[in-house]
Amino acid sequence: MDHTPLSPRPPRQSAPSDADLRKWRRYLADERAEAAIYRDLAQRRDGEEREILLKLAEAEGRHEQHWIDLLGEHADRPVRPSARRILLRFLARCFGSVFVMALAQRAEGRSPYSSEPAATNAMAADELIHEEVIRGLATRGRARLSGSFRAAVFGANDGLVSNLALIMGIGATGVSSGFVLFSGIAGLLAGALSMGAGEYVSVRSQRELLNATKPTQISLAAAPDLDLNANELVLLYRARGMSQEAAEHRAAERLGHLDCDCDPSLSLQPPEYYENEYEEIGSGWNAAVSSFCFFAAGALVPILPYMFGLQGMAAVLVSLLLVGLALLCTGGIVGLLSGASPAKRAFRQLAIGFGAALATYLLGLAFGTSLG
Known part of the structure; x- marks a missing residue:
């Protein structure tokens, strides 16, 4: 799909031809099918992924309304969506797996709106973003399927x-x-x-290798009794990849210097990276x-x-x-x-x-x- 910047669309001057009407009906059917696909996928998800998929379905509904407005009285003559989207919706209903998400990513990448005069720039931009959103969701699934x-x-x-x-x-x-x-x-x-x-x-x-690399929690219990100062603890945390500011804040916490003038959010350093690494590697x-x-x-x-x-x-x-x-x-x-x-x-x-x-x-x- 061409990701070049979108140029302004000239306003339509003439009445739509029969070819235009057929094409717009197909776009309308495809938008309805895509919205249904995202809703079907959302039924098999929960939490954040479910919310994201429902938001995508809502966005496809806006695109659907655009074609309804353009078609006017001709919108009452619906056509079947493309065979690809029919198959995709069937797979979403039956499986809802990462494979369906990967196919949905490719479907979003084939959007014709960047070169379609009747589509708005906002619709073309939406499809570009939708492709990246689905790519992100598919990446989560691929990570769960690795190992x-x-x-x-x-x-x-x-x-x-x-x-x-x-x-x-x-x-x-x-x-x-x-x-x-x-x-x-x-x-x-x-x-x-x-x-x-x-x-x-x-x-x-x-x-x-991850076990050898993962930071231990020795500083949590031993720091108050060790013969070292805050500067040395700062070096420890910087060696683990923290910024200077975050390392200074963490060292002050560990040594009981609670009067430090630092951002409290720097205290939140959950070890999620290592948990994700274990999940992706899997069991031997x-x-x-x-x-x-x-x-x-x-x-x-x-x-x-x-x-x-x-x-x-x-x-x-x-x-x-x-x-x-x-x-x-x-x-x-x-x-x-x-x-x-x-x-x-x-x-x-x-x-x-x-x-x-x-x-x-x-x-x-x-x-x-x-x-x-």
Whole structure:
């Protein structure tokens, strides 16, 4: 979406054409659908997120009224909203998840109002802000989904690519289908165990690093008895990242100098940063189990044709088809979570997976020729 500054809109002089009326009816239907989407999402939220979503629905209602005023008597002939918004509202009603929020973010980013003469500058500016608001809400959801979910998605993708590449390379050497199946099962177990152990060590290391970095509360109880002065405590708090003013205020509090002339709000330094960090990293065991299971599930897909008795080129083609569909799904999910185009990420994932398989297949052909 073009985020260039908005220029003043010239006033409309002529009566609207039939094409204008059709377009405005579509805008009206889309605004109504978007307002309904935000209300449906709000029903699955509480607190601040619910309030924000209801405010967005209220803003879409203002846009809806604009098109009603322009259409006048023609507003009584409603049309269906776009297929994208119909699907989005269905997903919002059924799931209300971060994926729906990510799709809503992309929908706001495609607003045509910046180049629509009949829309006001305020409406175009609203849509730009709405995109950023939804981006913020989607980011909260992505943070809650990172950790174990991240390990699951990428574990499945790694299983798909690595085991497909393995069986393609082994199969190209000319060995029997039974040996290809055995190699695939061995690759599944070895990769799943490696991924699970790696995720556990990674997450545990991150949490241990945070524990080592998180400030202790020794100064709360020990400060009155320590042989140090306020200046040294100031150094302690500045080392933790506080400003000079905040550090001086905190040091005065800890040493009982309650007569300091400081802003009382500086006393409020909740350790939320570390709590959020723990939430985003997740549990080591959860990440390990998710990674193991989803890698194994992904690695199972390429060997399914061999497990059901297919051989030769038929098994290869069916394996490529199954893995291709799975790569498109995982790539699309990653695209949604990152706020990028699901289709672009899906086809990129497909190209990477098939590229790796092609490389090992050619290597297997070379070894098979030399061995033969």
